[in-house]
Amino acid sequence: MYRKGVIENRFLLKNESYIIDLHDVEFLTWNKNRDDKDSFWVKLHVGTKETRYVCGDRDELCEIINAWAMAKNVEIEIDKEEIGEQYEF
Numbered sequence: 001m002y003r004k005g006v007i008e009n010r011f012l013l014k015n016e017s018y019i020i021d022l023h024d025v026e027f028l029t030w031n032k033n034r035d036d037k038d039s040f041w042v043k044l045h046v047g048t049k050e051t052r053y054v055c056g057d058r059d060e061l062c063e064i065i066n067a068w069a070m071a072k073n074v075e076i077e078i079d080k081e082e083i084g085e086q087y088e089f
Helices: 058-071
Strands: 004-007 011-014 018-021 027-032 040-046 049-055
Touching: 004 058, 027 058, 040 058, 049 058
Parallel strands: none
Antiparallel strands: 004 011, 011 018, 027 040, 040 049
């Protein structure tokens, strides 16, 4: 069975590829996927390394951001309306 996503607000799983402890991630960056306008590319930065993950939509991206914050013992509660074109530079 193929499975991916946030597990127990601590780990990000992409089956058959990797699992990453969100507590170890120093910061996140993301961009819209140019090939699929509804999805986002996320980079999870750990030291000098990065792990890339594709989110199917804004809801999944928010889930990852909020789980990362919780793993860091911070509650930020990003809403999907706070992510998108209107916030780009």
